[in-house]
Amino acid sequence: MGKTQLGARVDADIAELAKKRAADLGLSIGDYLARLVQDDASGLRARAVDAAARFLAEHQSVFDEAEDAQQGAPGARAA
Numbered sequence: 267m268g269k270t271q272l273g274a275r276v277d278a279d280i281a282e283l284a285k286k287r288a289a290d291l292g293l294s295i296g297d298y299l300a301r302l303v304q305d306d307a308s309g310l311r312a313r314a315v316d317a318a319a320r321f322l323a324e325h326q327s328v329f330d331e332a333e334d335a336q337q338g339a340p341g342a343r344a345a
Contacts, residue, residue, distance in 0.1 A: 269296075 276284075288298035305311045322329070 284295060284298065288295050291298060293301065302311075
């Protein structure tokens, strides 16, 4: 498949974040953006977000208990 060059303007912090994330994954910026678009178009991203939301909803009490225990621990004080 041939490649087409695209141009987009984004904030400098977004551009830097994209560069770092692509490097973390061992991808070029172009390949990283292509992966994001493919994941979005295939619904993969939406399914992952939905799965994360379901996980948090199902286990919220565990997180709440851990947070309460941490806040009530001796010596735990706000800075």
